[in-house]
Amino acid sequence: MPYSNSPVFIPAQRVENYHYAIRNIVSNARHLEKQGKKVTYLNIGDPILYGFQPPEELVESTVLALRQGHNGYSPSCGKNDAVEAIAANAHSRGISTSPEDIIVTFGASEAADLVCTAMLNPGDEVLCPSPGYPLYNAIIAKLNAREVQYRLDPENNWHPDPDEIASKISSRTKILVVINPNNPTGELYPPELLRELVEIARRYRLLIITDEVYHKLVYDEKHIPLASMAEDDVAIITIDSFSKNYMAPGWRTGWLAITNSRLIPDVRLAFIKLADARLCAPTAPQHAIKAAMNLRKDYIQNVMKRLKAQREVTVNMFNDIPGISCNNPKGAFYVMGKVDLDILPFKTDEEFVLKLLQEKQILFVHGSGFGTDPGQGFFRVVFLPDTTTLKKVYNDLDDFVRQYQ
Ligand SMILES: Cc1ncc(COP(=O)(O)O)c(C=O)c1O
Incomplete structure (x- = not known):
């Protein structure tokens, strides 16, 4: 048998269920680029690709740390001043936690992985939003646990129905995942809804993961941390990171904060065990955490001014194109567009996305990549590019759609 065909080199079964549409679809775009075509990528939420940069003082702190020789490992749960600053900032936003309940991670992604790995046995169930950010299904698939989807309703601002969530809970359900502001919908949850979600967790003894990596990026309403709604009888893990709120995704630095850790002492120790085993998150960016937790207001105001203009162009132009519509997102930098498949001759969302890519070299991600029905x-x-680029893209979309009418 040739070396390359050896059964030793067959990927493990757990990877079969691993999908990440945001990046998987890029291979189609790369193919076009090889033919000399220029593709406009509106598929990935990386602010740096579109001219955003992290706050200068964070860059300075990180560079200084490197220059001063802070190139070693840090404590596995994070530098002391970093976890203290994160806990103090959480407190100021109504989240009850302590420096001992913070773990600095390789981005929010590792925080999610760490919590799920510490909590889930094969067959255990996790309630996840659908549509939802594909990180969670990938981690759950890797652990041979089971993702149970709850629906976000496009007719109701993409909010979940707490009764539906409760109806899907079984004796194997361990975790309820909430993403707020949401990716992919850009929606933000009101306090009554958050309260109901906490109540479900209390009633059915679930742990909540609340992914709040976009909490600073809100347009008209204030973001309310889910953990600020909790009394002392529900365990909540709040996940945050440098990637979006501070526009530094390449630093791979995030953190988790436990609220009511006394309810989950063994799980907390399991988090720490896992954190110890992978040594530490990147050290240099941890030197910027204190500055991040005391960020000047004008940084985020400027970011939001730009994002607001881009949101407006997106929502106005989309809803003017016959057969195309979208929601008006309240947070993050995504909208969910909708193509009317009764009017336009595409069978599925993916067919529409791939045809648009082929003909106009514009790359969106099909909703079914996040769990909606094709x-x-x-x-x-992703409306991160400047308004000039966005207007051109949406005019091309308009041309594309009109030729099918
Ligand atoms: C909802 C959500 N959670 C987590 C992440 C990943 O964050 P990080 O880069 O900090 O790992 C993303 C990235 O797009 C996201 O949208």
Whole structure:
């Protein structure tokens, strides 16, 4: 048998269920680029690709740390001043936690992985939003646990229905995942809804992971941390990171904060065990955490001014194109577009996205990559490029759609 065909080199089964549409679809775009075509990428939420940069003082602190020789490992749960600053900032936003309940991680992604790995045995169930950010299904698939989807309703601002969530709970359900502001929908949850979600967790003894990596990026309403709604009888893990709120995704630095850790002492120790085993998160960016927790207001105001203009162009132009519509997101930098498949000759969301890529070299991600039904015609748009670029893209989309009418 040739070396390359040896059964030793067959990927493990757990990877079969691993999908990440945001990046998987890029291979189609790369193929076009090889033919000399220029693709506009509106598929990935990386602010740096579109001219955003982290706050200068964070860059300075990180560079200084490197220059001063802070190139070793840090404590596995994070530098002391970093976890203290994160806990103090959490407190100021109504989240009850302590420096001992913070773990600095390789981005929010590792925080999610760490919590799920510490909590889930094969067959255990996790309630996840659908559509939802594909990180969670990938981690759950890797652990041979089971993702149980709860629906976000496009007719109701993409909010979940707490009764539906409760109806899907079984004796194996361990975790309820909430993403707020949401990716891919850009929606923000009101306090009554958050309260109901906490109540479900209390009633059915679930742990909540609340992914709040976009909490600073809100347009008209204030973000309310889910953990600030909790009394002392529900365990909540709040996940945050440098990637979006501070526009530094390449630093791979995030953190988790436990609220009511006394309810989950063994799980907390399991988190620490896992954190010890992978040594530490990147050290240099941890030197910027204190500055991040005391960020000047004008940084985020400027970011939001730009994002607001881009949101407005997106929502106005989309809803002017016959057969295309979208929601008006309240947070993050995504909209869920919808192509009317009764009017336009595409069978699925993916067919629409791939045809648009082929003909106009514009890359969106099909909604089914996040869990919507392919026949519903949803697709996610990242509106990070400047308004000039966006206007050109949406005019091309308009031309594309009109030729089919
Ligand atoms: C909801 C959500 N959670 C987590 C992440 C990953 O964050 P990080 O880069 O900090 O790992 C993303 C990235 O797009 C996201 O949208």
